[in-house]
Amino acid sequence: MNVRLIDQALVEKCLTMPRAIELMRQAYADLTEGKVDSPLRTALVNEGGTVLYKPAYSSGAGIFCVKVVSVFADNVNRGLPVTPGIIVVNSSETGMPLAILEAGYLTSLRTGAATGIATEVLAPADATIGALFGTGGQSRHQLEAMLCARDFTKIYVFSRKQENAVRFCEENADIAGDCELVANPDRAVLKDCHVITAATTSPTAVFSDDEISDSVHINAIGSLGAERTEVSAETLLRSDVVVDQRAACLKEAGEICLMRDQGLIGDDYHPLEIGEIILGDQSTGERDRPTVFKSVGNAAQDLICSAEIYRYAEEHGLGAQAEL
């Protein structure tokens, strides 16, 4: 039994952001059309953390995969990744294990790509000014995805700590190119922003409704869990809200759960799925109110990326072969 080992550097080599954004277009369309089998994840929990098992299959992807990802908060004090993970790829034809992929880079890349496709599909076509909240591990890919989706000339980078904002702008000048990165400017600039991306762990909205313009597009991809939100109810209630998967977001997205808990929306709340827009079945309204894209992440994203990475590595003979 031969299994191809695809480490972090090789994942990076096999899948670029522009291609990952294309793949997200497909993944979300497949998800909306019910073409992806991604059963409920299984969680094993002990006193130190959680291990999550997220399997997925689609005939289009041509593989089975499962992401095994742990969440151990204390790892930060151990010099270890807080969410280490791998992905196991099995053949759709023979069931044979084909590959093991490092999952951390892929997760960050595909989460960026989600922001990328949402920005492509939902943001004003002539967007040039953006904002990015959060300078953590996933923010570089968020920035890169924004830059792929629109011709930004300026992106404001907000972080709670000034030095983090400055460092992030310095470290990411390489991908920004002609786009100017500005660390923690006066918040008045938010009114000028055509796109705002939030990738934080904030429990509450990172900007208030009166800080933003009526035609802004917002990507909210951070703050996981039913009790955290990056966007205020005021903004959400007057926006066109678009989600990655309705059932998952109604259950897990704090943006929605908190509004329901407060009685601001009813059980009939029905945000659009981005797949419905991609497929041309639905569209958002006039650009006289914000659009908000909320993603909680889906195994379909990992599936389609893993398939692409595996095939690229296979075709080019990349990655060590392990005999099991």
Add this chain to the structure above:
Amino acid sequence: MNVRLIDQALVEKCLTMPRAIELMRQAYADLTEGKVDSPLRTALVNEGGTVLYKPAYSSGAGIFCVKVVSVFADNVNRGLPVTPGIIVVNSSETGMPLAILEAGYLTSLRTGAATGIATEVLAPADATIGALFGTGGQSRHQLEAMLCARDFTKIYVFSRKQENAVRFCEENADIAGDCELVANPDRAVLKDCHVITAATTSPTAVFSDDEISDSVHINAIGSLGAERTEVSAETLLRSDVVVDQRAACLKEAGEICLMRDQGLIGDDYHPLEIGEIILGDQSTGERDRPTVFKSVGNAAQDLICSAEIYRYAEEHGLGAQAEL
């Protein structure tokens, strides 16, 4: 991220049958005491086959694990294993992935060890004559486990094809030692058998109730699924039936499901768990009727074996290290 690769030959080196039988004693006790977290397996299915994900954790084992095992029947025509699998081991302290194990050998070994512990616990102490039905991929470990559990002088080997029985006896003489292996004898010898092990894919009983003695112990570990049985209802109804896990067997074991479908047993049917006997909480009756051990297999078995194998490999520096 460093992951230890433990191939089939190394699994074999790290865990012997006598030790695996000891581990099954612990696994079944843990299972009965509710010390193992082994959620429902997840299945992904396509037109060619199924991939099963079976996660498990216990604080005693000190690891998380998931077995990823495929069932692709047509693989037999491709020269590939029909049930290829791997096990992913994660640290209970940090959640970090620690190892990837080949799972086919381990599955066969621990299924043998289940027969081993059941024979130790349930068979007549002075058992010397045995029978083994089935000469497929798992039968060598079934034989080895029987030999570990009792001092057999003779084991009758039954197969539908005479040449398979003969070949099996020849190929396994190495582990039989002084115990004589006899290929497909006259079935009258079944009356003399103290232990009968069935490891077949037969849809119906492989022996009739009038062929066996009243004091025989039977291990039924084959014929997976709610519609297949290796033991007749007549035998089961007059036997002390012991299972690996009650909830699983009431749902999945054909031996039980078929009797319930036929109205031979009611919803209150309550076989013993082998863990209850190991813990001393329950015992079978007088040896004036057969005992039947039915196992459908449990992730707890994989968990405890994977932990042992990983630790052995780690302590002895065995297995390649993959950088991911």
